[in-house]
Every structure is written in C-alpha cells, then in structure tokens.
Amino acid sequence: MSWQQRIENTLYQRQQQGLLRRRLAVTVSAPASLTKGEQHFTHFSSNDYLGLSHHPAVIEAWCKGAQQWGTGAGASGHVTGYSPCHQQLEQILAEWLGFPRAILFSSGFAANQALIFALAESSDTLIADKLMHASLQEAAALSPARYRRFPHNSLEGLTRQLRATETVNRLVITEGVFSMDGDQAPLAAISERCREHQAWLMVDDAHGIGVIGEEGRGNCAQQQVKPDILVVTFGKALGVSGAAILCSDAVADYLEQSARHLIYSTAIPAAQAAAVLASINIVRYQPEHREKLNQNIGHFRTQCTQQGIMLTDSLTAIQPVIIGDNHRALAVAQTLQSAGHWIQAIRPPTVPVGSARLRITLSAAHSTQQIDRLVEALHHAL
Incomplete structure (x- = not known):
C-alpha cells in the first residue's frame, strides 16, 4: 500500500469510527470565556x-x-540561552518544591522524554502505570530499557512487577493527578x-x-512523598508554558550532559521565565485562588449528584463524564456547545476504547452561575 493510500485509508477509518480530530481556531479572551467566530462560550x-x-x-x-530581554532566548541554554532569570526560576522551583536542583525544559512532553532517554539503558527496567501520559509511554517504549506496566493505581500490580524484575536499576513511573x-x-x-x-520513583x-497541597506544592507534598525525580509543568495551573525536572545535584548535572531535548533546543524566553x-x-502566597x-x-459535584449525573470519584479540577460510545460523546459535546458551553469529546486512543468521555475541567475563574447552567445543560443532553 502506498503512502497516499495508507493516509487516505487511515483518515476514512477514523471518520467512520468517530475518531477524526480537528483543530479549531478559537479566541480565549479570559480564563472562563472562549469565542469561535461570532459564537461565545463558557470555557470548560x-x-x-x-x-x-x-x-x-x-x-x-x-x-x-520581553522589554528587558527580548521575545526569544536566541539559543540553547548551553550556548547563550540561559539568563539570570532562568537561573532564578530554577532556584525558586527547587526551594519551593524541596529539591536540590531544577532543570528547565520547553514542555512537559520534552522533559519526560529527555529524562527517560537520558537515564534508561538496556540493563535497566521501567515500571509504569498503564494510564501514564503519552510522552512517557512513548519514551519508555522507545528506550533500550525493559518496559513493564501495572494496572492503573494498583499497588498489587506494582508489587508483582517489582518482585518479578531483578535488574539493579528500576524506575517506577506514575502521575500525581x-x-x-x-x-x-x-x-x-x-x-x-x-x-x-530499592527502586527509584x-x-x-x-x-x-x-492546585494541591500547602502553597500549591502538589500531590507529592500533600502525601509527604519525596520522589527521586519530579516533573512539573507551567502550562496548567501556573497559566504559562514550559516545564522543569526536580532532582538531585548529580541527576541535574547528568541531564546537563545527556538530555538531548535540553542541549539541542532553544531555551524558553527569559520573559516566559x-x-x-x-x-x-x-500560587504560594494567594491561597484564595485554590480555595475558590x-x-x-x-x-459542581453536588449539583451533578442532585441531577442524577454520574461522575467518577475525581476530587480534582478534572471531572470526566464517561459516555462510552465515540459518536454519542461527539453528539453530547455538540449539544453542550450549542447551549454555549465549550466542552470537547475525548476519544481513543487518548482514553481506552469504550470510554469516550466529556472531559470537564473547572477553574477558579468560573462563577457559580456558570457551573449551574452547565449542569442543567448536561442533565438535558444526557
């Protein structure tokens, strides 16, 4: 089959299965507001x-x-792209999250892949939660290390994998949320x-x-856990972009020598830092945002319960409503959009087959009235 035939066949199959994805040009004028063309939506x-x-x-x-340092870093951090502002951000991150060092990356995807590719060798074993992020799944599968997975959040499954592997170096990989x-x-x-x-975490x-824990230090701090390596990103609750790996001095020095995503990428702009x-x-000194x-x-959860809307056990800002069928998930999302609520249907391969869903995310920027209107629309759409 030629490339053209393969491409056309894949696109046709995805269309038939309700899996075709499209990017849409929208304007986010405020955290809870979105505009597409002339239509205005509450952003969920x-x-x-x-x-x-x-x-x-x-x-x-x-x-x-940007006025002080310009709009771009101009080079890799190993050349001239590492400014005092980058250095200050790394120092603040390390102090805030309780690690000796922090290393900046352009994205969470890059940070995850850089860490796995730099660290894992053929004599090592990676043991990961089955639902970990695509960046980690891909890096683990492509690395020379042995790659083992355990059922989602299963301590029994993790223990079995740890007992079944005898390599000296084992890295257990999971997510906080x-x-x-x-x-x-x-x-x-x-x-x-x-x-x-004796495995690393x-x-x-x-x-x-x-959004979680004292001063927003995250899930590890809330559960009083100090992993060997912590990855955080700046494009979610921090509202900007980029990422960092928190680690020991030795691991940081090693990444500076070995992490190709760090060495061969232009650094994030100093203005971004x-x-x-x-x-x-x-985040640290204005807790009212987390409280809201x-x-x-x-x-949201209380109102959904009163309306008989089934939710998962999530207590975080991510509130999925499982639909199951791909086409129905698309239809429900379209109904909600017609009512002025911007929600997208999430389908395989992002989620397991048969678990297409609405991924509703809440923000401190939402008003009670906006949430009430969403729940009412959900009740009618489902």
Whole structure:
C-alpha cells in the first residue's frame, strides 16, 4: 500500500469510527470565556485551573521581561540561552518544591522524554502505570530499557512487577493527578513499595502542581512523598508554558550532559521565565485562588449528584463524564456547545476504547452561575 493510500485509508477509518480530530481556531479572551467566530462560550476545557493565564501580574511580568530581554532566548541554554532569570526560576522551583536542583525544559512532553532517554539503558527496567501520559509511554517504549506496566493505581500490580524484575536499576513511573480521569495516585504507598525494593520513583505532577497541597506544592507534598525525580509543568495551573525536572545535584548535572531535548533546543524566553516566577508567587502566597477552585469543584459535584449525573470519584479540577460510545460523546459535546458551553469529546486512543468521555475541567475563574447552567445543560443532553 502506498503512502497516499495508507493516509487516505487511515483518515476514512477514523471518520467512520468517530475518531477524526480537528483543530479549531478559537479566541480565549479570559480564563472562563472562549469565542469561535461570532459564537461565545463558557470555557470548560482548559487546564488553566486557577485562571492565572490572564492574571495582570503574570502578564505584566512577561511584558517587562520581553522589554528587558527580548521575545526569544536566541539559543540553547548551553550556548547563550540561559539568563539570570532562568537561573532564578530554577532556584525558586527547587526551594519551593524541596529539591536540590531544577532543570528547565520547553514542555512537559520534552522533559519526560529527555529524562527517560537520558537515564534508561538496556540493563535497566521501567515500571509504569498503564494510564501514564503519552510522552512517557512513548519514551519508555522507545528506550533500550525493559518496559513493564501495572494496572492503573494498583499497588498489587506494582508489587508483582517489582518482585518479578531483578535488574539493579528500576524506575517506577506514575502521575500525581491523571489527566483524563482526574484521580490521584496513592503516592505514599507507591513510594513505600519503591523503598522496599530499592527502586527509584518518578512522578509527573503536571496536573497537581499549583492546585494541591500547602502553597500549591502538589500531590507529592500533600502525601509527604519525596520522589527521586519530579516533573512539573507551567502550562496548567501556573497559566504559562514550559516545564522543569526536580532532582538531585548529580541527576541535574547528568541531564546537563545527556538530555538531548535540553542541549539541542532553544531555551524558553527569559520573559516566559519571568511570567512563571510571577505565577509561582501568586500560587504560594494567594491561597484564595485554590480555595475558590475547590469550592467550584464541590459545587459542581453536588449539583451533578442532585441531577442524577454520574461522575467518577475525581476530587480534582478534572471531572470526566464517561459516555462510552465515540459518536454519542461527539453528539453530547455538540449539544453542550450549542447551549454555549465549550466542552470537547475525548476519544481513543487518548482514553481506552469504550470510554469516550466529556472531559470537564473547572477553574477558579468560573462563577457559580456558570457551573449551574452547565449542569442543567448536561442533565438535558444526557
């Protein structure tokens, strides 16, 4: 089969299965507002959990940073792209999250892949939660290390895999909050298993940082866990973009020598680092944003229960409504959009086959009235 035939056949099959994806040009003018053409929507599909992407202090920090350092870093951090502002952000991250070092990356995807590709060799074993992020799944599958998976959040499954592997170096990989289900990993118990079997623990807390725990330190801090490696991103609750790996001095030095995504990529702009610094300051010292988010989560779940809408056990900002069938999930999402609520249907391969869903995400920027209108529309659409 030629490339052209393969491409056309794949697109046709995805169309028939209700799996074809399209990008849509929209304007997000405020954390809870979205415009597509002339239509206006309340935005319930964003990872901007605290509404900080439009916070005046974060915007001002980026603008001042661009005036001082320009709009781009101009080079890899190993050449001239590493400024005092980048250095300050790494130092603040390390101090805030309780690690010796932090290394900046352009995205969470890049950070996850850089870590796995730099660390894993053929004599090592990677043991990962089956629902971990695609960036980690791909890196683990392509790395030379042995790759083993355990059922989602299953301590028994993790223990079996640890007992079944005898390699000297074993890295257990999980997430703090899982992006499609909104549930949290039992990190305290996972960390204990890792200690018992002398394995390292890596946690991707992209959806926990900023919204969970004291000062928004994330899921690890809330469960009093110190993983060997922690990945955090700046594009969710912090409202900006980029990521960092938190680790020991030795691992940081090793990544500086070996992480190709770091060495061969232009660094994030210094102005972006300044915006992240401003966002971290808000997260740490203005807890009212987290308090408002938690109030919104509780209100949404209470209203759904009263309307007989089935939810998962998620207590985070990610509130999935499982539909099952791909075409029906698309239809329900379209009905909600027609009522002015921007929600997308999430389908395989992003989620397991048969679990197509509405991925509703709440923000501190939502009002009680907006949530009430969404629940009413959900009740009628389902």
